[in-house]
Amino acid sequence: MKVFNTLSRKKEEFVPLEPGKVRMYVCGPTVYNFIHIGNARPMIVFDTVRRYFEYKGYDVNYVSNFTDVDDKIIKKAVEEGVDASVISERYIAECKKDMEGMNVKPATTHPLATQEIHGMITMIETLIEKGYAYRAEDGTVYYRTRKFKDYGKLSHKNLEDLQAGHREIKVVGDKEDDLDFVLWKPKKEGEPFWESPWCNGRPGWHIECSVMAKHYLGDEIDIHAGGEDLIFPHHENEIAQSEAANDREFSKYWMHNAFLNIDNRKMSKSLGNFFTVREISEKYDLQVLRFFMLSAHYRSPLNFSAELMEASKNGLVRILTAVERLGELLSSASDRELTEEEKEVQNQIKELVEKYEAAMEDDFNTADAISAVFEMVKLANTSVKEESSRALVEYVKDTVETLCDVLGIITETKEELLDAEIEALIEERQQARKDKNFARADEIRDTLAEKGILLKDTREGVKWTRA
Numbered sequence: 412m413k414v415f416n417t418l419s420r421k422k423e424e425f426v427p428l429e430p431g432k433v434r435m436y437v438c439g440p441t442v443y444n445f446i447h448i449g450n451a452r453p454m455i456v457f458d459t460v461r462r463y464f465e466y467k468g469y470d471v472n473y474v475s476n477f478t479d480v481d482d483k484i485i486k487k488a489v490e491e492g493v494d495a496s497v498i499s500e501r502y503i504a505e506c507k508k509d510m511e512g513m514n515v516k517p518a519t520t521h522p523l524a525t526q527e528i529h530g531m532i533t534m535i536e537t538l539i540e541k542g543y544a545y546r547a548e549d550g551t552v553y554y555r556t557r558k559f560k561d562y563g564k565l566s567h568k569n570l571e572d573l574q575a576g577h578r579e580i581k582v583v584g585d586k587e588d589d590l591d592f593v594l595w596k597p598k599k600e601g602e603p604f605w606e607s608p609w610c611n612g613r614p615g616w617h618i619e620c621s622v623m624a625k626h627y628l629g630d631e632i633d634i635h636a637g638g639e640d641l642i643f644p645h646h647e648n649e650i651a652q653s654e655a656a657n658d659r660e661f662s663k664y665w666m667h668n669a670f671l672n673i674d675n676r677k678m679s680k681s682l683g684n685f686f687t688v689r690e691i692s693e694k695y696d697l698q699v700l701r702f703f704m705l706s707a708h709y710r711s712p713l714n715f716s717a718e719l720m721e722a723s724k725n726g727l728v729r730i731l732t733a734v735e736r737l738g739e740l741l742s743s744a745s746d747r748e749l750t751e752e753e754k755e756v757q758n759q760i761k762e763l764v765e766k767y768e769a770a771m772e773d774d775f776n777t778a779d780a781i782s783a784v785f786e787m788v789k790l791a792n793t794s795v796k797e798e799s800s801r802a803l804v805e806y807v808k809d810t811v812e813t814l815c816d817v818l819g820i821i822t823e824t825k826e827e828l829l830d831a832e833i834e835a836l837i838e839e840r841q842q843a844r845k846d847k848n849f850a851r852a853d854e855i856r857d858t859l860a861e862k863g864i865l866l867k868d869t870r871e872g873v874k875w876t877r878a
């Protein structure tokens with residue numbers, strides 16, 4: 412399996428540190444608002460990477476954090492007059508709902524930065540002892556960037572270029588060098604803080620991920636991932652911290668997704684040109700969003716547009732309709748041996764599975780993998796018929812479903828009740844009540860509740876809403 416490694420800027424053969432296991436860390440969102448569809452891209456992409464490893468039989472330990480202490484969270488808490496934890500807990504819960512809608516599996520562990528402060532203090536102490544960090548007069552602790560010889564190896568920047576970029580900036584306070592970055596900073600009035608040997612304060616962002624990765628995955632991990640904006644400085648600084656503290660190569664492979672754009676401009680909260688996942692869910696099933704994200708290679712920029720979403724919806728419907736048809740054919744399929752012709756169809760399906768796997772093994776080319784699924788659907792539509800044997804129908808259906816599942820596409824169609832069906836059930840329930848058949852009346856209420864239909868008795872009769 413080939414993985415493009417940002418460190419070497421090459422596709423490399425994937426060799427796990429421990430046979431059969433993958434330890435992977437994906438930087439998660441800062442939780443001060445609903446996530447936007449740009450944030451959804453790494454979630455969907457790396458969930459698919461995880462699913463493919465699992466399909467290949469690997470045991471994946473997948474860790475993805477929530478950054479729950481940050482200036483933006485504090486600002487929002489001040490605006491609302493609540494504790495920062497109220498904001499972060501609210502948006503973690505909302506983020507998890509969006510993840511479920513996009514069929515992103517929960518991580519093995521979702522650590523919270525605020526629960527890992529102890530480990531951060533320990534790592535900072537180690538860095539100070541080794542001379543990689545120092546405390547400034549006001550209690551801030553800085554990383555001594557120039558001391559780490561490999562600094563710049565991930566972003567392929569050298570210290571001179573970085574220095575040139577800083578030329579205009581004066582060294583502030585008692586920071587030794589412009590390039591030094593913050594590991595721990597003193598609290599400001601009204602901010603959450605923790606006690607430490609240096610001052611009451613809070614950690615810098617980069618140390619959080621170094622520590623959470625170490626805690627849940629160990630000193631050496633297989634894959635570290637996130638959006639390409641994180642390469643510098645976030646991931647570069649994580650490497651400097653972890654490798655100086657642990658004396659090991661931190662991560663073997665670094666994977667970065669390209670940005671999701673809108674009108675060919677970067678989608679970001681600061682530019683204000685973004686959609687939240689929740690907004691999209693009002694118009695589309697989030698499965699469509701997932702399918703759209705996977706329609707491009709993860710290292711290619713992807714432009715969000717209504718046309719592309721419509722095209723994704725149509726593509727998805729084509730697959731789901733084919734699977735539904737195969738399900739119907741199963742009921743009439745005959746139990747007999749495969750004919751020669753059917754064996755040929757089976758072979759063609761096997762070739763398409765190989766094509767799909769070859770695409771995924773080439774640095775997770777989901778766009779080509781989806782093409783293989785479309786070819787399979789086309790073959791199923793033309794070559795699997797009413798008179799086909801059960802063995803063939805089952806084989807084709809299971810194969811399409813398995814390959815879709817690796818992409819996180821749910822092939823079972825949700826059985827939604829139509830308005831007319833709901834009204835008929837409500838009428839039947841009213842009649843059952845009149846007949847004093849309360850068991851049936853309750854049963855109908857429960858059936859409706861399971862489908863998310865809420866009933867309310869009013870003076871004008873029974874009203875219903877979808878939950």
Ligand code: AMP
Nearest residue numbers: 439440441449450452637638670671678
């Ligand atoms: P943040 O909450 O800004 O730290 O972002 C969380 C994750 O979303 C990081 O991996 C970012 O790189 C990623 N991300 C943010 N905006 C975009 C975008 N427009 N396209 C792709 N990834 C993004």
Ligand code: ZN
Nearest residue numbers: 438439620645
């Ligand atoms: Zn991170």
